[in-house]
Amino acid sequence: MTTPEVDVAIVGCGPVGGVLAALLGRRGHTVAVVEGHPAPYALPRAVHFDHEVARLLQGLGLGEALGAISEPGSEYEWRNGAGQVLLRFGGRPVGPSGWPDSNMFWQPALERRIEAAATAQRTVEVRRGVSVVDLDQDDDGVTLGLRAADGTEADLRAGWVVGCDGAGSTVRDLVDAGVTDLGFFYDWLIVDVVLDEPRVFDPINVQVCEPTRPTTVVSGGPGRRRWEFMRLPHETVEELDDEGRAWALLEPWDVTPGDATLERHAVYRFQARWADRWRTGRVLLAGDAAHQMPPFAGQGWPRPPPSGPSPSRPCPASPRA
Ligand SMILES: Cc1cc2nc3c(=O)[nH]c(=O)nc-3n(C[C@H](O)[C@H](O)[C@H](O)COP(=O)(O)OP(=O)(O)OC[C@H]3O[C@@H](n4cnc5c(N)ncnc54)[C@H](O)[C@@H]3O)c2cc1C
Incomplete structure (x- = not known):
């Protein structure tokens, strides 16, 4: 089989794929990120990340930027329909990771910065407008079948593949990882x-x-x-x-x-569901491809000093x- 062109191919440049690419690039690995959308998605889905995610983003050099695009989610109150407080809990101004426990943010701005942090690494390349449609692996690597928006097809050979391609993951299907669905949706x-x-x-x-x-x-x-x-x-x-x-x-x-x-x-x-197998040989799953939960706990994402008055x-x- 052919020698891998890159150490790791990441499928999907959402928040998980972007962060993983930046982390691997900072450690000197060669990485190709393959993303179906020609441009970064312009609308938010997530609005909250916790202190651990903030620390992770700080590790990518984004600590300063977090102040401009997020604000501390200092308190979360649950009320009944009559307005009575059932539960009120607060994010500490400084959590165990040195960042607020809870941070509210605008996803498009953060995703742009994550992608820039990834491509700032000379070993990381992001190929947009290209989708993964096929996958074949052997003992030495994985060959991905790619299709561009104009129908052009090509192969990409990688040592490892990480499917960060979201809830409807193609990679998950291609390795037949199986899904357990709690039917809570x-x-x-x-x-x-x-x-x-x-x-x-x-x-x-x-x-x-x-x-x-x-x-x-x-x-x-x-x-x-x-x-x-x-x-x-x-x-x-x-x-x-x-x-x-x-x-x-x-x-x-x-x-x-x-x-x-x-x-x-x-x-x-x-939804509440997960992939039954998160690793199949040289292919791994991460992010929503591996696991989805209703987002009310706001877990899974990337917090700043208190904003102004x-x-x-x-x-x-x-x-x-
Ligand atoms: C309304 C809403 C609110 C939420 N609120 C929160 C919150 O407050 N806090 C929180 O932590 N989480 C929240 N979530 C969940 C959070 O948005 C997801 O967990 C997170 O976006 C998952 O990131 P990801 O990178 O794994 O997948 P995605 O963001 O889905 O990115 C996957 C990427 O893969 C690409 N892709 C897919 N298939 C292919 C293919 N075959 N080839 C190439 N590219 C492909 C897609 O184009 C996409 O860019 C919320 C979700 C929703 C919908």
């Missing part, structure tokens, strides 16, 4: 908003445990807010994934087209009835 409408005027959100993160509309209200990083509304049994995804519906759900929170910009709305299905306009503690 719910659809949520994700709404990202930029308010025209800053407001005070105290506490910064809130979970409304109201069965008639479970709702998450959290920071989306400095200057941004995220609302998440669970789909109810009588609603279809199409009904919920609608701009007018998003504004109607935001209205009780005093957020209207007159004072905010809707960056996006999308329905995601949160609190903004001035208050926000209702609960939606108006």
